Amino acid sequence: MICQKFCVVLLHWEFICVITAFNLSYPITPWRFKLSCMPPNSTYDYFLLPAGLSKNTSNLNGHYETAVEFNSSDTHFSNLSKTTFHCCFRSEQDRNCSLCADNIEGKTFVSTVNSSVFQQMGANWNIQCWLKGDLKLFICYVESLFKNPFKNYKHKVHLLYVLPEVLEDSPLVPQKGSFQMVHCNCSVHERCECLVPVPTAKLNDTLLMCLKITSGGVIFQSPLMSVQPINMVKPDPPLGLRMEITDDGNLKISWSSPPLVPFPLQYEVKYSENSTTVIREADKIVSATSLLVDGILPGSSYEVQVRGKRLDGPGIWSDWSTPHVFTTQDVIYFPPKILTSVGSNVSFHCIYKNENKIVSSKKIVWWMNLAEKIPQSQYDVVSDHVSKVTFFNLNETKPRGKFTYDAVYCCNEHECHHRYAELYVIDVNINISCETDGHLTKMTCRWSTNTIQSLVGSTLQLRYRRSSLYCFDIPSIHRISKPKDCYLQSDGFYECVFQPIFLLSGYTMWIRINHPLGSLDSPPTCVLPDSVVKPLPPSSVKAEIIKNIGLLKISWEKPVFPENNLQFQIRYGLSGKEIQWKMYDVYDAKSKSVSLPVPDLCAVYAVQVRCKRSDGLGLWSNWSNPAYTVVMDIKVPMRGPEFWRIINGDTMKKEKNVTLLLKPLMKNDSLCSVQRYVINHHTSCNGTWSEDVGNHTKFTFLWTEQAHTVTVLAINSIGASVANFNLTFSWPMSKVNIVQSLSAYPLNSSCVILSWILSPSDYKLMYFIIEWKNLNEDGEIKWLRISSSVKKYYIHDHFIPIEKYQFSLYPIFMEGVGKPKIINSFTQDNTEKHQNDAGLYVIVPVIISSSILLLGTLLISHQRMKKLFWEDVPNPKNCSWAQGLNFQKRTDIL
Numbered sequence: 001m002i003c004q005k006f007c008v009v010l011l012h013w014e015f016i017c018v019i020t021a022f023n024l025s026y027p028i029t030p031w032r033f034k035l036s037c038m039p040p041n042s043t044y045d046y047f048l049l050p051a052g053l054s055k056n057t058s059n060l061n062g063h064y065e066t067a068v069e070f071n072s073s074d075t076h077f078s079n080l081s082k083t084t085f086h087c088c089f090r091s092e093q094d095r096n097c098s099l100c101a102d103n104i105e106g107k108t109f110v111s112t113v114n115s116s117v118f119q120q121m122g123a124n125w126n127i128q129c130w131l132k133g134d135l136k137l138f139i140c141y142v143e144s145l146f147k148n149p150f151k152n153y154k155h156k157v158h159l160l161y162v163l164p165e166v167l168e169d170s171p172l173v174p175q176k177g178s179f180q181m182v183h184c185n186c187s188v189h190e191r192c193e194c195l196v197p198v199p200t201a202k203l204n205d206t207l208l209m210c211l212k213i214t215s216g217g218v219i220f221q222s223p224l225m226s227v228q229p230i231n232m233v234k235p236d237p238p239l240g241l242r243m244e245i246t247d248d249g250n251l252k253i254s255w256s257s258p259p260l261v262p263f264p265l266q267y268e269v270k271y272s273e274n275s276t277t278v279i280r281e282a283d284k285i286v287s288a289t290s291l292l293v294d295g296i297l298p299g300s301s302y303e304v305q306v307r308g309k310r311l312d313g314p315g316i317w318s319d320w321s322t323p324h325v326f327t328t329q330d331v332i333y334f335p336p337k338i339l340t341s342v343g344s345n346v347s348f349h350c351i352y353k354n355e356n357k358i359v360s361s362k363k364i365v366w367w368m369n370l371a372e373k374i375p376q377s378q379y380d381v382v383s384d385h386v387s388k389v390t391f392f393n394l395n396e397t398k399p400r401g402k403f404t405y406d407a408v409y410c411c412n413e414h415e416c417h418h419r420y421a422e423l424y425v426i427d428v429n430i431n432i433s434c435e436t437d438g439h440l441t442k443m444t445c446r447w448s449t450n451t452i453q454s455l456v457g458s459t460l461q462l463r464y465r466r467s468s469l470y471c472f473d474i475p476s477i478h479r480i481s482k483p484k485d486c487y488l489q490s491d492g493f494y495e496c497v498f499q500p501i502f503l504l505s506g507y508t509m510w511i512r513i514n515h516p517l518g519s520l521d522s523p524p525t526c527v528l529p530d531s532v533v534k535p536l537p538p539s540s541v542k543a544e545i546i547k548n549i550g551l552l553k554i555s556w557e558k559p560v561f562p563e564n565n566l567q568f569q570i571r572y573g574l575s576g577k578e579i580q581w582k583m584y585d586v587y588d589a590k591s592k593s594v595s596l597p598v599p600d601l602c603a604v605y606a607v608q609v610r611c612k613r614s615d616g617l618g619l620w621s622n623w624s625n626p627a628y629t630v631v632m633d634i635k636v637p638m639r640g641p642e643f644w645r646i647i648n649g650d651t652m653k654k655e656k657n658v659t660l661l662l663k664p665l666m667k668n669d670s671l672c673s674v675q676r677y678v679i680n681h682h683t684s685c686n687g688t689w690s691e692d693v694g695n696h697t698k699f700t701f702l703w704t705e706q707a708h709t710v711t712v713l714a715i716n717s718i719g720a721s722v723a724n725f726n727l728t729f730s731w732p733m734s735k736v737n738i739v740q741s742l743s744a745y746p747l748n749s750s751c752v753i754l755s756w757i758l759s760p761s762d763y764k765l766m767y768f769i770i771e772w773k774n775l776n777e778d779g780e781i782k783w784l785r786i787s788s789s790v791k792k793y794y795i796h797d798h799f800i801p802i803e804k805y806q807f808s809l810y811p812i813f814m815e816g817v818g819k820p821k822i823i824n825s826f827t828q829d830n831t832e833k834h835q836n837d838a839g840l841y842v843i844v845p846v847i848i849s850s851s852i853l854l855l856g857t858l859l860i861s862h863q864r865m866k867k868l869f870w871e872d873v874p875n876p877k878n879c880s881w882a883q884g885l886n887f888q889k890r891t892d893i894l
Helices: 002-011 831-871
Strands: 015-018 033-038 064-069 076-091 110-113 123-131 137-144 155-162 180-183 185-188 191-197 207-215 218-221 225-227 239-245 251-256 265-274 279-286 290-293 301-310 324-327 331-334 337-341 346-354 364-368 379-381 387-391 406-412 421-426 432-436 443-448 459-466 482-484 493-498 507-515 518-521 525-527 539-545 551-557 566-574 582-586 593-597 605-613 643-648 656-662 676-683 688-694 698-703 707-715 726-730 739-748 751-758 765-774 782-787 792-796 805-813 821-823
Touching (some): 180 191, 191 207, 239 301, 251 265, 251 301, 265 290, 279 290, 331 406, 337 346, 346 406, 346 421, 364 379, 432 507, 432 525, 566 593, 582 593, 643 726, 676 698, 688 698, 739 805, 739 821, 765 792
Antiparallel strands (some): 015 110, 033 076, 033 123, 137 191, 155 180, 155 207, 185 191, 207 225, 239 251, 251 290, 301 324, 346 387, 406 421, 443 493, 539 551, 551 593, 566 582, 566 605, 643 656, 676 707, 707 726, 751 792
């Protein structure tokens, strides 16, 4: 106890450190080395003296006075009578205690301490330094080797360092004030961590350092150390350690190199295997980032760790990676899952273990979804225990509920394990369509995923490679390609934009499906931007109906780009909600207009034009904005309106009021409008005049002459109608009677049949006027003009059977209107006959259908009765008495 307290007191004594000038520093090694401060009377067995000093040196035994200044400190020690200690470095590889490589006597690094305790025990520290894997920090660990009772005292460690710009021949030690000091973290008493920041640009420079250690109030200072940080890199542990079974049945251990390492690494892999039959351990060094372990067995457990170190040159091993454990199942499939495309060939391998015994590959059978046994012709024996099955020209996998794969089972003859391999087959035929805009500045490509099966965890990416000029005859996927960002649109298509573009460069592109199971590529397609130009639509599109010709004229201006010859396509139709388009192609590149016939010259037409390269390349442009025709008069009206008259007045007087009833012209007859009607009068006394009635359809005039002819003209903006109807009012002709009889037969409530019989006449019959009205109402009369050759006519109107109707038939001659035949009711004698005739049209088909149905029923019943009757009659050929008789031959019975 007294000795321990005495030692503690001595450790708090002042410690003096001096350094003499020297030309060499201690080179730091990649492995651990030791800092030792030794008492003068120690033998080699306890301490190793610095190089250049004899272990029998006598001048170190007594008190020694020194006066030396340390370049990196402002502290001066002089005229102090101390005990002199020698501090030096030694490595695990070299047991010589040395300051530097050369043994130069008198240039020794020493420390002096007022302590008799250190004369007996000395002071030792383990030191190890390295450059961190991120190449930013140089780290030194200082571990105290003090023995009891001193190891419990706290340590303070400082590291002084300098990175000189240029190392000259003399002196090597930098001048005073150039060193920088960092405080080391001594969170644990026996170990301190010193961090020195190193700029990336100075990784190859020489770093000079020394340690200043304070323990129990005593200060120790190390000799000068030198190191090139790049030679002391300690990489980070390898990343992404994983294990998988290869197609050959081997265990593949793979990993990734740590980032930021500026040189290749070598790796040390240690692994252990534990199974029911084998226990083994191995340690291998490789330069690749993977290692194959053969002889893998089902039901085995593998534990693996990896560390890395610089491949060429000095360096430090990284820490071991986190242990990774991989356990094989009783049934091993390799690969356990396959992702492939339609039409490809794939193979699965299998090792089957049953009750701690591996089944022979010759006894293994394969099943698909446990429903279909795979033919043995698709089996292969790889080894005694490895079986292989191959699928050829695969079809797309059909989803079964939530399962998007086919389950492939490896079985032991009649027994199947619940584990299976998964087979995903996808149709990767994705159509990529591109178009170059009309300004020739960008190319837009579109593609849809609706045609392919969606897999969870998969991503789609368009990749492309641009050739310098044109496309190859057969596009192929190049190993060097670029990705292109594509964005999903509202219509379900992905869209990618290439801008700027090279019009004559071939863009080979394909869709890559990335999945954890692997990657699949769609068939590549090559696109030449110049060949997929979608021009701008034609501009200045106009549409009009040409006057006096009656054709639809369409004109346009071609777009500026492309400069190739263009063909044009026109669509036109009657304007409305749903336009029924008609198409017309124009192949003449110089054409800027075309005239087309249309059925209705008085309708509004919508017209659009688009264009495309004449050589067949490229795409059709969008349709131009629609142009519309304006309805206007094209020609004079084709004819005047039809008209009839109502005569009012006393039949005994010669003056009568005649009211003309005009039927308005339709657009097709008026071409295309009627501004007014004009009535021309001509009398027997050669009186002629005209009256403009405007748009009125009724006009009344006074008939006073024996014969009065009126003609009605239709007038539009072009002129008057040429073909017009005439009607002559003649007193003598009004007495000419050629209609012998007139009959009216109601067919139903909407149709009445009117028939008549004519007598011969010398007058030229032009046409008939049929007139009818309801006698129970005061409504206007209704009339029709029909041909003179007609003898029967169907009047379609709304007829009420209980009402009385008047029917009149007027013969119209060139000389005037003849005497009409008038009836005031329907013809009664033949009404029932016509109704019965109409009923026959319904009854006769019903009778015929019923007869056919009855006949078929009788035939079927006859066959059934015949079958039932003869089932009870025995076959005479089966009777003994009938053997040898010919039943086809007639035998007369007497």
